[in-house]
Amino acid sequence: MSRRLSVWSQSVGGVTPYDSPTDPNPFNPNAPASGSPAPLPSDLEDPTLSMYWTSAPDFTPTASAGSGVNDGATVNPSEHQALSVQLGSLRNAENGMLGASSQIVDAYTALKSLFQADADWVFGQQAQVTQMVNGGGQYDTWSEVTVGDPINQTAVEFANGNGTAADPGMNAVQEYALQVIGNMMGTVGEFIAAINAAGAAYAQADASSQLPPAS
Numbered sequence: 001m002s003r004r005l006s007v008w009s010q011s012v013g014g015v016t017p018y019d020s021p022t023d024p025n026p027f028n029p030n031a032p033a034s035g036s037p038a039p040l041p042s043d044l045e046d047p048t049l050s051m052y053w054t055s056a057p058d059f060t061p062t063a064s065a066g067s068g069v070n071d072g073a074t075v076n077p078s079e080h081q082a083l084s085v086q087l088g089s090l091r092n093a094e095n096g097m098l099g100a101s102s103q104i105v106d107a108y109t110a111l112k113s114l115f116q117a118d119a120d121w122v123f124g125q126q127a128q129v130t131q132m133v134n135g136g137g138q139y140d141t142w143s144e145v146t147v148g149d150p151i152n153q154t155a156v157e158f159a160n161g162n163g164t165a166a167d168p169g170m171n172a173v174q175e176y177a178l179q180v181i182g183n184m185m186g187t188v189g190e191f192i193a194a195i196n197a198a199g200a201a202y203a204q205a206d207a208s209s210q211l212p213p214a215s
Helices: 087-119 151-160 171-206
Strands: 006-011 014-019 128-134 142-148
Touching: 087 171, 151 171
Parallel strands: none
Antiparallel strands: 006 014, 128 142
C-alpha cells in the first residue's frame, strides 16, 4: 500500500518523529501553540491507497546464496545456536493481513470517491426551489422560475466553516477522517512489508548457512 505517511514514537521530553520517505515535512507536535486560530493545511488531501501485492511473495533467497557450497574461497562463518522459524506460518499470517487490508482499501477508495462526488452539494449548498411568477398584463401570465433555496448560505457555512482549525466545516472534518483511515492503513502496509522482509531475511540466512565440520 502506498500513501503519505508520518510515523511517531514516544520519547522522553516529547514526541520524536520518524519520517517516512513519502512525507519529508511531517507535522511537529512539539511546536509551540499559536495564539491565533490555526489555519487549515493548504495541502489537505486524502491519501490514495493501493495494494502493492495481494498475495505474499515467496521467501526466495538471492542467487548468490548456496547451502554450504562456495566457489573455493575460504569461509569462516561464526557459529550460532539453532533457530526455529516457521516460514509457512509467517507467510500465512502475511496473507491473512493482506486479505483484510485489501477489503479495507477497497472500502476506503469507494468512500473517498463518494465523498469527493457529493461534497459540493450534499448539505444543500446548491439547493433550488421553483416559484410561480406572475408576468402581469391584461391576462395574468404565470410561469415557473427556479431560484436558489434560502438554505444555501447556511449549508455552505456548515460545509466549509471559516477555514480555520477552530471551525473547519463538515467537509474538512470528513476529509480529515479519510486521512486518519488512510494513514492508519499505510502504517499497516509498512508493518506487512516488515514481516515480509523478516521472512526473506530468515530464508536468506538459512540458504547462506553452513553446517559445522564434523567433530
